[in-house]
Amino acid sequence: MHWGWRNCPVAWQGQYTRGDKGHPTIMLEAVASYDLWIWHAYFGPAGSNNDINVLNESDLFDDLLQDRAPKVEFSVNGERFTKVYYLADGIYPEWVTLVNSFKCPMDPKTTKFKRYQxxxxxxxxxxFEVLQDNGSAITEFEEELIANTTLPTRTWTERCSTQLRMYGELRDRIAHHQLRNALIEQVWNLSEHGRQR
Structure with a gap:
């Protein structure tokens, strides 16, 4: 979202003002859950930013690319997956960690999936609305959550090799479509009230 920046320094206003907004804004990328908990927030850099530019600049996938992300394993419609995923709109790339909606669903299954997604x-x-309204979603940061984190020591070659491998896994379009298709089937098998048929 574009967050209005009322106190933007005059010298920076040209960098942070887009023609369609008419006033300085800063791009905010966020990951939130149904209980309004914000798990990730990143304010985009200056310049002409859109969602993709901000995604490419953000640190959302840094832990994954450095193979430091928590290991996960889950199944959807009987298939096993090992990367967390985020729901996104149709503008985002087909990465294994992003599940896009359909711009124009062509059948009842994809229509239902689009509605649920x-x-x-x-x-x-x-x-975002709660944050903009009164800031009541802001809470104290608990440093003990990261205090006991120990990162593996790796050589430069190991770090580069790991990042290249994870970069390939992140952008795996086949895995992206496998996950999205499994989710479509899972949603299709739900009754209209969210229970498994």
Whole structure:
């Protein structure tokens, strides 16, 4: 979202003003859950930014690319997956960690999936509204959550090799489509009230 920046320094206003907004804004990328908990926030750099530019600049996938992200394992419709995923709109790339909606669903399954996926994405919009309204979603940071984190020591070659491998895994379009198709089937098998048929 574009967050209005009322106190933007005059010298920076040209860098942070887009023609369609008419006033300085800063791009905010966020990951939020249904309970309005914001798990990730990143304020984009100056310049003509859109969602993709901010995604490419942000640190959202840094832990994954450095193979420091927590290991996860889950199954969807009987298939096993090992990378967390985020719900996104159709503008985002087909990465294994991003599940896009359909711009123009062509059948009942993809129509239902689009409806469920867009309803879940409303959580982020609600979180933004709460933040803009009165800041009541802001809480104290608990440093003990990261205090006992120990990172593996790696050589430069090991770090580069790991990042290249993880970069390839992140952008795996086949895995992206496997996950999205499994989610489509999972949602299709739900009754209209969210229970498994």
């Amino acid at each position: 867009e309803a879940a994405r409303k959580d982020v919009e609600r979180a």
